[in-house]
Amino acid sequence: MANRISRITAxxxxxxxxxxxxxxxxxxxxxxxxxxxxxxxxPDALRRLEQALVRVLSPEELRELQTLLENDR
Incomplete structure (x- = not known):
């Protein structure tokens, strides 16, 4: 399975x-x-990436991404 950073990037x-x-x-x-x-x-890269997501994605997209990441576990 791909790591979290790769799934976020995709x-x-x-x-x-x-x-x-x-x-x-x-x-x-x-x-x-x-x-x-x-x-x-x-860990540091993932933290910085997650902090930047709020400036790149809309609130709806952030919720959708969070749901996708939780379902991939």
Whole structure:
């Protein structure tokens, strides 16, 4: 199963395309493309990524993403 960062990145790319992923990278300082999906999430990178999500996604999208992440566990 893919790590949380990869699942978040896939969701943002689906909803906001490459521009959304670029914004996420800029706002979090995390190069999400460089983190292999089969490796554990770096805790600091995941924290920064989750903090940046509120500026990239709408409240509805955040709820949908949270539901998807919870269902993948």
């Amino acid at each position: 969701y943002v790319e689906k909803r906001k395309l490459g521009f959304g992923v670029a914004r996420l990278i800029m706002m979090s300082g995390v190069n999400v493309r460089a983190i292999p999906p089969d490796e554990p999430d770096p």
